[in-house]
Amino acid sequence: MKRAPSGIVPIIAVDRRSSVPLYRQLYDGYREAIVDRRLRAGERLPSTRSLATELGISRIPILGAFEQLLAEGYFESRVGAGTFVARSLPDEAPPADAHAPVRGTPGRRVLSQGSAVLGERLTPEPWHGGWGAFRVSQPAVDHFPFQVWSALLARHSRNPTRSLLTYGDPMGYRPFREALAAYLRTSRAVRCEADHIMVVSGSQQALELSARVLLDARSPVWMEEPGYPGAKDVLTMAGARMVPVPVDEEGLDVSAGIERCANARAAYVTPSHQYPLGVTLSASRRLQLLDWAQRSGAWILEDDYDSEYRYESLPVSALQGLDRDARVIYIGTFSKVLFPALRVGYMVLPPDLVPRFARVRDAMDIFPPTLFQAALTDFLTEGHFARHLRKMRQLYRERRTVLVESLTRELGDTVEVLGAQAGMHLVAALPKRFKDRQLSERAAKEGIWAMPLSSCYLEKASRPGLVLGYGGTDAGRIPEAVRRLRKAIRAS
Numbered sequence: 001m002k003r004a005p006s007g008i009v010p011i012i013a014v015d016r017r018s019s020v021p022l023y024r025q026l027y028d029g030y031r032e033a034i035v036d037r038r039l040r041a042g043e044r045l046p047s048t049r050s051l052a053t054e055l056g057i058s059r060i061p062i063l064g065a066f067e068q069l070l071a072e073g074y075f076e077s078r079v080g081a082g083t084f085v086a087r088s089l090p091d092e093a094p095p096a097d098a099h100a101p102v103r104g105t106p107g108r109r110v111l112s113q114g115s116a117v118l119g120e121r122l123t124p125e126p127w128h129g130g131w132g133a134f135r136v137s138q139p140a141v142d143h144f145p146f147q148v149w150s151a152l153l154a155r156h157s158r159n160p161t162r163s164l165l166t167y168g169d170p171m172g173y174r175p176f177r178e179a180l181a182a183y184l185r186t187s188r189a190v191r192c193e194a195d196h197i198m199v200v201s202g203s204q205q206a207l208e209l210s211a212r213v214l215l216d217a218r219s220p221v222w223m224e225e226p227g228y229p230g231a232k233d234v235l236t237m238a239g240a241r242m243v244p245v246p247v248d249e250e251g252l253d254v255s256a257g258i259e260r261c262a263n264a265r266a267a268y269v270t271p272s273h274q275y276p277l278g279v280t281l282s283a284s285r286r287l288q289l290l291d292w293a294q295r296s297g298a299w300i301l302e303d304d305y306d307s308e309y310r311y312e313s314l315p316v317s318a319l320q321g322l323d324r325d326a327r328v329i330y331i332g333t334f335s336k337v338l339f340p341a342l343r344v345g346y347m348v349l350p351p352d353l354v355p356r357f358a359r360v361r362d363a364m365d366i367f368p369p370t371l372f373q374a375a376l377t378d379f380l381t382e383g384h385f386a387r388h389l390r391k392m393r394q395l396y397r398e399r400r401t402v403l404v405e406s407l408t409r410e411l412g413d414t415v416e417v418l419g420a421q422a423g424m425h426l427v428a429a430l431p432k433r434f435k436d437r438q439l440s441e442r443a444a445k446e447g448i449w450a451m452p453l454s455s456c457y458l459e460k461a462s463r464p465g466l467v468l469g470y471g472g473t474d475a476g477r478i479p480e481a482v483r484r485l486r487k488a489i490r491a492s
Contacts, residue, residue, distance in 0.1 A: 138472030172199025251281030278419015
């Protein structure tokens with residue numbers, strides 16, 4: 001049974017000018033708090049002395065109210081321990097009814113159109129309903145060096161400096177940005193200094209900030225087709241107009257984008273490892289995209305979400321490193337390379353945009369949390385990050401190989417494997433007769449969390465398929481998971 005902190009005082013209004021006696025006000029307030037489940041069974045109540053001090057009244061009415069609640073069975077007293085909400089009362093609140101009427105007579109309930117575009121789905125899609133085989137974006141968190149991480153956190157928690165405890169820079173913790181800039185310049189060929197980096201909670205916040213600074217209502221934005229649904233949701237909620245641009249074996253088709261909307265305000269791209277198809281934006285397309293952005297005055301949002309993991313070659317350099325007109329906003333995150341709950345990402349901004357982004361960030365949430373940034377600084381500079389990456393590349397390469405071999409052995413020509421050269425997922429493309437959403441729902445009942453490729457399209461999907469994440473699935477369990485997936489496919 002869960003317990004609240006000892007002696008919490010619920011919000012009880014005491015009106016000394018009321019004709020209702022104080023003891024009755026207290027009695028009614030406590031009883032209502034228990035009936036409404038704001039106070040739960042077994043929770044400890046404050047002493048009458050501390051409650052009298054808190055409310056600024058005499059103990060006499062409090063003693064009277066407590067005696068009545070004890071007599072009626074709402075409270076129970078334990079010798080030497082104090083007074084508690086009776087354990088015989090129901091411990092949990094009844095389930096909320098989403099369609100139940102609001103108490104009283106509410107006025108008109110006006111909501112934003114921006115939130116309405118996301119729909120009102122309260123439960124996750126079936127393929128996001130659990131953790132296990134083929135769940136997309138699930139890293140191998142059990143292989144993270146938590147002992148090292150815990151020691152680094154303890155180092156900064158035991159004797160924190162003033163800078164870790166007070167308000168910070170909207171751009172983020174300076175030492176962390178310096179360490180991050182050195183890493184990005186070396187490993188990703190990103191042109192940046194610490195002054196150009198803003199620390200965020202992840203790519204979603206980076207996109208939200210970018211939308212607030214760069215876009216107006218109905219601003220057209222190129223979106224890869226198929227592409228990352230999370231980016232589509234953030235930009236659509238910001239009021240942007242999505243312009244789907246097809247992706248082929250060379251990545252985003254820039255010529256098609258110009259034909260569809262030459263005056264787009266921005267383009268969202270994943271050039272190093274396209275999500276979800278896994279292709280790399282070719283050199284000619286990169287130069288064409290940068291040329292279009294310079295001529296049209298557009299911005300490029302480069303999401304480099306898992307570029308550290310590449311198995312057939314060295315990591316591909318960032319598009320931002322080729323930019324000579326400061327048109328690219330480079331976005332990265334530690335969710336895939338470390339663990340998602342860390343909630344630390346970053347943006348590399350064009351120098352002239354830094355003041356505007358910093359001002360907007362200050363208005364949104366002032367500054368990012370500092371403790372994890374301090375620990376990450378040491379994690380980077382002391383070599384732990386590089387060692388972890390080397391270990392994970394080997395692990396994911398093994399899991400990728402087992403998955404490809406299992407798909408080939410179990411499903412043969414039924415599927416075509418796409419995008420297996422990098423990252424933590426691949427696509428098992430299916431013949432057009434399949435309905436991948438229904439297949440994903442059927443697979444979820446077998447404990448297989450395979451995302452349908454069609455969910456990544458803005459328009460009608462040109463080809464069905466399954467997006468299979470392998471980062472969080474042990475190599476030894478992959479063959480059996482593929483056999484269960486084959487069972488679901490053959491039942492289609």
